Amino acid sequence: MLYIARADYSEVRSAIEAGLESCGFDPGSKRILIKPNIVNAHAPEVGATTHPALIEALIDHFGGDRCIIAESCVVGVDTDETFRKSGLLELASKHGAELLNLQKVSRAPVNWAFGEIQLPTMLRDCAYINLAKMKTHILTGATLCLKNQKGMLINSDKMRFHRLGLDKAIPALYDVLKPDLAIIDAIWALEGEGPGKFGERKDLGLLLFGNDALELDNLAIQIMGLETDEVRHVLPVPLSEIHGVPLEDVRTEFKRSKGYYKKVNMFYFPCGACSGCSNAISETVKGLLKEPWRHPLKVAKFILNGIIGKRIFLAGIEAAYPHVKGRTICIGDCSKRFADREKLPHVKGCPPKARDILRNL
Numbered sequence: 563m564l565y566i567a568r569a570d571y572s573e574v575r576s577a578i579e580a581g582l583e584s585c586g587f588d589p590g591s592k593r594i595l596i597k598p599n600i601v602n603a604h605a606p607e608v609g610a611t612t613h614p615a616l617i618e619a620l621i622d623h624f625g626g627d628r629c630i631i632a633e634s635c636v637v638g639v640d641t642d643e644t645f646r647k648s649g650l651l652e653l654a655s656k657h658g659a660e661l662l663n664l665q666k667v668s669r670a671p672v673n674w675a676f677g678e679i680q681l682p683t684m685l686r687d688c689a690y691i692n693l694a695k696m697k698t699h700i701l702t703g704a705t706l707c708l709k710n711q712k713g714m715l716i717n718s719d720k721m722r723f724h725r726l727g728l729d730k731a732i733p734a735l736y737d738v739l740k741p742d743l744a745i746i747d748a749i750w751a752l753e754g755e756g757p758g759k760f761g762e763r764k765d766l767g768l769l770l771f772g773n774d775a776l777e778l779d780n781l782a783i784q785i786m787g788l789e790t791d792e793v794r795h796v797l798p799v800p801l802s803e804i805h806g807v808p809l810e811d812v813r814t815e816f817k818r819s820k821g822y823y824k825k826v827n828m829f830y831f832p833c834g835a836c837s838g839c840s841n842a843i844s845e846t847v848k849g850l851l852k853e854p855w856r857h858p859l860k861v862a863k864f865i866l867n868g869i870i871g872k873r874i875f876l877a878g879i880e881a882a883y884p885h886v887k888g889r890t891i892c893i894g895d896c897s898k899r900f901a902d903r904e905k906l907p908h909v910k911g912c913p914p915k916a917r918d919i920l921r922n923l
């Protein structure tokens with residue numbers, strides 16, 4: 563069952579009620595595990611994170627003492643700090659809901675296509691709602707419900723996913739972990755250089771519901787105007803009956819990601835890298851521009867390079883020369899083989915340290 567609702571953050575309760583009813587969601591006496599997409603402490607207005615109004619509407623429906631909000635941010639971002647900065651901590655305590663950092667919960671090994679994976683034991687006893695966000699993604703084309711499940715993993719498994727290849731690892735995780743209900747927040751979606759602050763908010767005013775997360779992701783891909791081969795971790799499946807707003811009324815066209823980030827004269831090509839390397843680059847550039855007097859020579863070189871050349875950062879297991887030419891530096895252990903083969907400067911570490919990257923600027 564699929565359900566499309568029009569909604570606004572100032573009044574989401576009725577759309578949530580209608581979606582739960584339409585999907586016949588019945589958790590019995592189980593506690594409700596809500597897994598939002600709070601990858602980083604972005605303000606809701608950025609459009610990169612599940613809006614707190616939706617979490618609050620679910621808590622209102624089920625009761626605070628019955629709800630667990632569980633999340634772990636991307637590698638390199640402190641989840642507890644993000645809970646504080648994003649207002650999630652305040653929201654949970656206001657309603658008496660439990661807020662769990664998924665890096666700290668008890669886990670048990672589960673067999674999957676690549677051996678064993680550690681999953682939270684609480685999944686056995688809870689009704690699990692995957693509350694994802696509709697966004698484009700620099701590596702995977704889009705991030706929806708299946709990709710949101712990566713937040714269930716410990717950091718070492720998240721990094722392993724990138725080495726295995728996200729297009730294989732994400733569907734394999736779905737084989738052993740399926741939500742009882744999937745919801746996609748597309749009231750404010752994100753297009754372009756998602757999944758974070760480099761993307762552009764796209765206001766669709768939609769909430770999507772489904773019993774089957776794979777089917778719901780397929781529906782979202784159609785709404786975004788993407789081809790199935792642009793989002794290879796979501797295997798194409800036929801859609802069942804759609805209730806609510808007709809699909810033809812909500813189809814649109816999202817701007818695709820170009821596959822790299824650009825700031826002044828710096829280009830970063832993730833080449834399959836996880837957020838550990840991406841955050842290290844971001845911290846380096848932030849540090850350099852925030853306190854330029856601490857690194858006057860580096861800043862001077864940085865500006866000069868802006869006039870006469872380009873600086874290219876490559877990370878990830880799929881590191882390769884991009885179409886942009888410039889002084890190229892490989893960062894992170896995943897890109898070492900390419901750096902050695904091409905005799906390029908390399909910054910070691912998994913994730914690499916910002917100060918080591920700075921030294922190479």
Ligand code: SF4
Pocket residue numbers: 721722724834835836837838839877878879893894895896897911912913914
């Ligand atoms: S080297 Fe970078 S991309 Fe590779 S796993 Fe470590 S942090 Fe992630």
